[in-house]
Amino acid sequence: MRVGLTGGIASGKSTVSAILRDLGAVVVDADLIAREVVERGTPGLAAVVEAFGDQVLTPEGDLDRAALGAVVFADPDARRRLESIVHPLVHQRGAELEAAAPAGALVVHDIPLLAEGDRAGSFDEVVVVDVPTEVQVERMVRDRGWTREEAEARIAAQAGREERLAIATRVLDNTGTPEELRRAVEELHAELAARP
Incomplete structure (x- = not known):
């Protein structure tokens, strides 16, 4: 189910x-996965930085969610661009987690x-x-x-x-x-x- x-x-x-x-x-949490796929060192974070620039990074090199949020929630095109990067990665990881669930779960x-x-x-x-x-x-x-x-x-x-x-x-x-x-x-x- x-x-x-x-x-x-x-x-x-x-x-x-x-x-x-x-x-x-078995809960497959898209919000948690969305954080996972843009962690430091991931291809997802590299793609976000390529699209939005270094200003969306903290000094330590992590995603600065507040800075990115300020950009994407004020601009529908920017939000769609971010979604086009993150959503496929989230969908793929969610499918992997579902496949690992016990039979009948x-x-x-x-x-x-x-x-x-x-x-x-x-x-x-x-x-x-x-x-x-x-x-x-x-x-x-x-x-x-x-x-x-x-x-x-x-x-x-x-x-x-x-x-x-x-x-x-x-x-x-x-x-x-x-x-x-x-x-x-x-x-x-x-x-x-x-x-x-």
């Missing part, structure tokens, strides 16, 4: 992913930008963690210390809520308590894990 898991920034997708991992699912691909690509149809189920946009903004301001403008810019850089819901085969509403979310994820996991 292959599951695509997505949700907008500050929707609680990472929390859902962690619960699924705790319940025994529930494999969950945690992909923040699933709605932006054309991969939703490759999964048996697509689970979208959903909250209203205003809740996303409130969480980023409260939990991450961002300004409202920064939060709104990040939301605008992702697919809209309607686009995510359009690819969903399951929707997890995360406007309730953490306990309610955990119960919903446990029920979903039990149902999906029982399917052949």
